[in-house]
Structure formats: C-alpha cells, structure tokens
Amino acid sequence: GAGVSQTPSNKVTEKGKYVELRCDPISGHTALYWYRQSLGQGPEFLIYFQGTGAADDSGLPNDRFFAVRPEGSVSTLKIQRTERGDSAVYLCASSLMGPTANTGELFFGEGSRLTVL
C-alpha cells in the first residue's frame, strides 16, 4: 500500500492475555519505529529498527514488551501478560533512511488502539 498499515485497528483483550500488533511500513523504508500514545499526550518512544535489527529498544517499558522485524519490512510488537496500564494507541512509523538523514521525516500509521479490561 501507499502508506503505513497497522492491524488490528482496535483490540480489546483481558488482563493477562498475549497480544500481537502488526505494522507494514512504506515499501523501501529502512527505519521503523513503535510509539505508544495515551489520550492528551505526545507519542512515547518504544523501539526503533534499522533494517532487521533493533537499533534502540530503550523505550520498551519492561520485558513483557518485545518487537521483531525479521525480514526488514513488516514488524510485530508483542505484549505478554497484558495489564490495564498497557491500554493506549500503539503507533508505528517508518522513514526512508532513519533519523540521521536530512529530515528523518516519519510517516505514521493510523495506530492500533489497545484496550485491556
């Protein structure tokens, strides 16, 4: 597709369950980012991939969160043993060459809204 695609757009789950969120970046974009955003707040950085490798995972809140990008394109954010505090919109963004390029402009997906009951 032309833009960043995220699925599911909405996910409601119960506390303690496992969740996977998928991101399909713009074709050819080597950099991929995961953020989460709560209402009235700016995006909170989680992890950044350059190609297949996680270049910076310092934003992952704890070891229940994990992300992969095995072929350097699609990425999956995995959350184990979900907690109510994990409820947020999870945004994926991609950029052509990563933040050290001229502008590092990010193209965001529509987000996956996660609700943990």
Next chain:
Amino acid sequence: GQNIDQPTEMTATEGAIVQINCTYQTSGFNGLFWYQQHAAEAPTFLSYNVLDGLEEKGRFSSFLSRSKGYSYLLLKELQMKDSASYLCASLDSNYQLIWGAGTKLIIKP
C-alpha cells in the same frame, strides 16, 4: 532531564493567525519537528527546522532559535480544518525524537 513544553490548548478564529510556542530542553539537538494530529488519526509531518530562522510553507511557517531552545508554529488564514493537535518534537543527540504533549487548537467560526 529532557523536556518539551507547549500550551495545552489554544482557541482562535477562522481567518485569523495563531502562533503555537514550544520550548525544549534535550540532551543534544539535531532538529525540531512539528506534526499535526487530528482526533483519532495519525500524526502528519508539517515542518523540520535545524537552523535558526523562519521556514515558510504555504499557510504554515515554523521558526527556530537554538540559543533560546525555542520554536513556534505560525498558522495563517485559519480554516476550520486546522482544528487539531499540534505536536512539537526535538531530535536529541541520539537522534531520538522527544515529543511534547501537543497543543489542541480549537478554531471558532
């Protein structure tokens, strides 16, 4: 610590001009971004400044003063569709974006 400050909410009238201010304190600096985010939608890129001065792009302009740690986004000839949140983000020394909480702009007829 790292900090981005911008007003929580602003109100302006259709056809008028509004300036949204942002101050930043980050470890290192590699540029300042402004993004627009409509309710329940993804942020979209508006501008990037790394040098001091004003960058004009149609009805929107963005200004940066590195010495003051200050930026503003100027919106002219406001339209109802400009009602959105405007996010300021600073690129720090690790090339990580540090985001403000956003300024909700309400446009009244």
